[in-house]
Amino acid sequence: VAHKETHGFQTEVKQLLQLMIHSLYSNKEIFLRELISNASDAADKLRFKALENSALFENDGEVRVRVSVDKEANTITISDNGIGMTRDDVIEHLGTIAKSGTKEFFGNLTGDQAKDSQLIGQFGVGFYSSFIVADNVTVRTRAAGLSTDRGVQWQSAGEGEFSIADIEKAERGTDVILHLKEEEKEFLDEWKVRSIITRYSDHIGIPVEMYKEGTPEQEVEDGDNIPATEGGWEAINKGTALWTRDKSDISDEEYKEFYKSVAHDFDEPLKWVHNKVEGKTEYTSLLYIPKRAPFDLWNRDVKHGIKLYVQRVFIMDEAEKFLPSYLRFVKGLVDSNDLPLNVSREILQDNKATQAIRNGNVKRVLQTLTRMADNSPEDYAIFWKEFGNVLKEGPAEDFSNKEKIAKLYRFASTHADTAEQNVSLDDYIGRMKEGQEKIYYITADTFSAAKNSPHLEVFRKKGIEVLLMSERVDEWMMSHLTEYSEKQFQHVAKANTDLSEMDDEETKKAHEEAEKEFQSFVERAKAALGDKVKEVKVTHKLTDSPAVITTDEHDMNTQMLKLLEAAGQ
Ligand code: ADP
Numbered sequence: 001v002a003h004k005e006t007h008g009f010q011t012e013v014k015q016l017l018q019l020m021i022h023s024l025y026s027n028k029e030i031f032l033r034e035l036i037s038n039a040s041d042a043a044d045k046l047r048f049k050a051l052e053n054s055a056l057f058e059n060d061g062e063v064r065v066r067v068s069v070d071k072e073a074n075t076i077t078i079s080d081n082g083i084g085m086t087r088d089d090v091i092e093h094l095g096t097i098a099k100s101g102t103k104e105f106f107g108n109l110t111g112d113q114a115k116d117s118q119l120i121g122q123f124g125v126g127f128y129s130s131f132i133v134a135d136n137v138t139v140r141t142r143a144a145g146l147s148t149d150r151g152v153q154w155q156s157a158g159e160g161e162f163s164i165a166d167i168e169k170a171e172r173g174t175d176v177i178l179h180l181k182e183e184e185k186e187f188l189d190e191w192k193v194r195s196i197i198t199r200y201s202d203h204i205g206i207p208v209e210m211y212k213e214g215t216p217e218q219e220v221e222d223g224d225n226i227p228a229t230e231g232g233w234e235a236i237n238k239g240t241a242l243w244t245r246d247k248s249d250i251s252d253e254e255y256k257e258f259y260k261s262v263a264h265d266f267d268e269p270l271k272w273v274h275n276k277v278e279g280k281t282e283y284t285s286l287l288y289i290p291k292r293a294p295f296d297l298w299n300r301d302v303k304h305g306i307k308l309y310v311q312r313v314f315i316m317d318e319a320e321k322f323l324p325s326y327l328r329f330v331k332g333l334v335d336s337n338d339l340p341l342n343v344s345r346e347i348l349q350d351n352k353a354t355q356a357i358r359n360g361n362v363k364r365v366l367q368t369l370t371r372m373a374d375n376s377p378e379d380y381a382i383f384w385k386e387f388g389n390v391l392k393e394g395p396a397e398d399f400s401n402k403e404k405i406a407k408l409y410r411f412a413s414t415h416a417d418t419a420e421q422n423v424s425l426d427d428y429i430g431r432m433k434e435g436q437e438k439i440y441y442i443t444a445d446t447f448s449a450a451k452n453s454p455h456l457e458v459f460r461k462k463g464i465e466v467l468l469m470s471e472r473v474d475e476w477m478m479s480h481l482t483e484y485s486e487k488q489f490q491h492v493a494k495a496n497t498d499l500s501e502m503d504d505e506e507t508k509k510a511h512e513e514a515e516k517e518f519q520s521f522v523e524r525a526k527a528a529l530g531d532k533v534k535e536v537k538v539t540h541k542l543t544d545s546p547a548v549i550t551t552d553e554h555d556m557n558t559q560m561l562k563l564l565e566a567a568g569q
């Protein structure tokens with residue numbers, strides 16, 4: 001051991017360590033999943049880099065991860081022969097958190113353990129989860145391709161700091177050695193470890209091995225002796241990438257566990273769709289709809305995307321070209337046979353295969369959501385609450401699927417008059433009145449402002465339903481969504497919505513008379529308001545309120561409208 005230094009953890013790491021140890025106690029065995037998934041990532045990275053430089057394999061192309069326990073030393077070790085880490089890598093990756101938005105994330109924690117442990121689940125605890133069960137962690141690693149004296153040892157008790165030193169390490173890759181806390185000795189039980197690994201890691205694409213002791217020859221009376229067996233490392237998972245297997249061979253449990261590792265989520269997914277596509281473009285996609293929005297869904301600096309594999313080789317994370325941004329909540333992967341192994345983000349940019357895969361993905365996700373909406377409305381309500389506002393970016397981004405996207409929308413409306421967003425456009429159309437041609441809606445800052453708007457009076461009087469929109473994106477979304485199912489949308493605060501086309505002759509006459517009667521008042525009002533208004537008119541829209549301010553059909557400026565409303569009341 002040489003060149004030993006001590007470093008302090010980044011503040012956020014200290015916070016994470018503190019929080020994790022206290023809030024993830026009931027979920028403690030996840031450390032195995034996290035460490036095995038890191039080992040598998042390290043194998044993926046090695047294979048990817050070796051495409052250009054096969055010397056990195058150091059004559060050993062069989063990547064695997066091994067798990068062993070030592071009852072005397074009180075340790076459990078997870079050992080891989082993946083890419084390994086250099087000294088700089090170790091300091092960076094095992095001393096800081098690289099995710100953008102981390103500061104904000106910790107700023108959002110409430111101190112309420114139940115809530116925080118949910119949040120931390122979506123944040124992803126990764127390597128640091130070791131400290132849920134360990135009071136001391138040693139990492140011994142050497143980067144593939146470096147000489148054996150360039151190994152590095154990292155050590156920490158998970159408090160404020162870690163030490164780092166140079167070591168000799170013959171085999172490339174990383175050993176993570178957890179010294180178990182006194183009360184966590186159950187993880188020394190091989191059967192327990194084995195069963196956890198089977199549950200969490202069956203889908204991992206490389207073998208996860210445990211050592212099997214040999215047995216001596218056994219004597220059998222009146223028969224042949226049972227021969228001795230040799231001890232050796234034995235794979236305890238299937239070791240084939242889940243998505244390459246036949247759908248009918250994969251259990252829901254396996255799909256769910258796989259989701260947890262690709263999405264870094266503690267929760268189960270809401271739905272998934274797994275497809276092998278043959279023909280012009282050949283690829284496999286496995287796409288998941290999560291139950292909960294990740295903490296960084298609205299962070300513009302964060303790339304959202306799926307994993308890209310080419311011919312089963314992992315190429316990149318967050319490949320954003322395979323789904324449009326309004327579907328950025330989708331997690332999962334694509335494995336293509338048509339892209340080159342040396343594909344880069346630039347090549348993906350305008351590639352025919354990318355385009356075809358993307359279109360296929362969009363189709364499948366929209367289909368999955370449509371089915372969920374039809375067949376499991378409760379799940380769909382969960383989805384809508386978490387991701388509805390993202391989906392509302394759809395009409396602006398994806399013109400060709402506008403209609404399908406809009407079919408998925410759910411709004412509050414005057415039908416139930418509650419804030420619950422559960423009215424689809426098809427529901428609305430089904431309830432349209434005889435003679436009603438348009439889909440009426442109102443946008444406002446809050447649900448109650450929408451619901452109590454005087455613009456609704458005439459609609460309520462005539463029993464015509466109005467969609468009540470109060471999400472921030474609604475107004476912008478509606479500027480890109482002008483019709484649905486051949487019906488125009490109409491904002492009720494825009495001029496020309498007095499519904500007179502639906503009046504009978506008698507009412508029309510009465511209205512004409514009222515207009516005449518108020519002629520001179522209108523003139524006076526116009527003179528008094530002068531330049532402040534474009535027009536003053538008698539309206540038949542109101543039943544209770546004396547007056548209302550409206551904008552012209554084509555004026556989108558409701559900010560102005562709001563100012564005027566505020567000033568006018
Ligand atoms: P994540 O896996 O989400 O990046 P982790 O906390 O699990 O977060 O790991 C942090 C980083 O440490 C990884 O991104 C990787 O660079 C490095 N790392 C962790 N474990 C290994 C390993 N077994 N081999 C190589 N690098 C590793």
Ligand code: MG
Binds near residue numbers: 034037038126
């Ligand atoms: Mg990880």
